[in-house]
Amino acid sequence: MSALVASRCFLHLRPGLELCLRSRPLTPRSSWVKVMARFRREPPRRNLLSCRQGAFEEGNAAMDKAMRSTDEQLSHCKDGNGTGLDPVGKNFVNEFAQLSLEEEASDDVVCGISESVVRDVGKAAIELLAARAFTVSELRKKLQSKKYPVDAVDTVVADFKSRGLLNDGFYAESFSRSRWISSTWGPRRIKQALRQKGVPEAEVDQATRRVFQDGHGHGKEATYGISEASMDHLFAQASKQWKRGQNLTLENRRGRIVRWLQYRGFNWAVTNAIVRKLEAQHPP
Structure with a gap:
């Protein structure tokens, strides 16, 4: 009986073992039988009751002592060996503060990078x-091709635009004027090149108007889409090409100058007017 009482006390202290012990069948052993026989031979039941009561009291006292010891250990933040635990004390606060500092430091490092x-x-x-x-x-494409982060590239591009270091309008007008004067490009070819460079359509139209039109909107400008000064400049350049084909027949010279004008981006109205003027001023 004392063994049974002790086992119950042990299960009370270690409840995790109760399922394991209950899952096993309790088979009586010979030693248990002898103990029970010895208790049966003892006539006074008061001794048995006192034994039970004493065993229970001893078990309860042991359990209370263990629980008090555990509470004291937790309250003093020490384990069984006397090592400090401090789960919610100074050490925990210090560790949390240290972690916060490390996170702030990591944020600073990220911002620095x-x-x-x-x-x-x-x-x-x-x-x-x-x-x-x-x-x-x-x-933007050039910087991204160097494997820079997209957000960093966008930041720099926006900053340069705000400071006037990047301006698609100025670029489009400068590009149009340069190609017109040096290479005799027409509006159509210039617009195509600017679109390929990513210039907005509004900036493209405004740039070509500034280069090829004088803003009056009448005469040759209304008919051909370019100003009279632009037509004169184009005729001078076309005359050089016309003279280079003096050994060709009229049809071949005409076809040659038409291809030259069309390739440079002039519409058919401008091309036809230039060819007729060349034939009139430079007869075969």
Whole structure:
């Protein structure tokens, strides 16, 4: 009986073992039988009751002592060996503060890296713009091809636009005037090139109007879409090409100058007017 009482006390202290012990069948052993026989031979039941009561009291006392010991250990934040635990005390607060500082430091590092990358992107953009002019789209693609982060590239591009270092309108007008004067490009070819460079359509139209039109909107400008001064410049350049084909027949010379004008982006109205004027002033 004392063994049974002790086992119950043990199960009370260690409830996790109760399922394991209950799952096993309780088979009586010979030693248990002898003990029970000895208790049966003892006539006074008061001794048995006192034994039960004493065993229970001892078990309860042991359990209370263990629980008090555990509470004291937790309250003093020490384990069984006397090592400090401090689950919610100073050490825990210090560890939490240290973790917060590490997170703040990591955020600063990230911000520092980001700022460093932005500076690198800005430096690369300045070097590119020092070599030649770029549109906004061209510069963005060029910087992204160098494997810079997209957000850093967008930041630099927006900053350069706000400071006037990037301006698609100025670029489109400068490009149009340069191609018109040096290569005799017409409005159609210039517009196509600017679209490929990512210039917005509104900037493209405005740039070609400034180069090929004088704003009066009458005479040759209304008929051909380009000003009289532009027609005169085009006729002078076409005359050079016409003279180079003096050994050709009239049809071949006409076809040659038509292809030259069409390739440079002039519409049929301008092309036909130039060819007729060339034939009139330079007869075969």
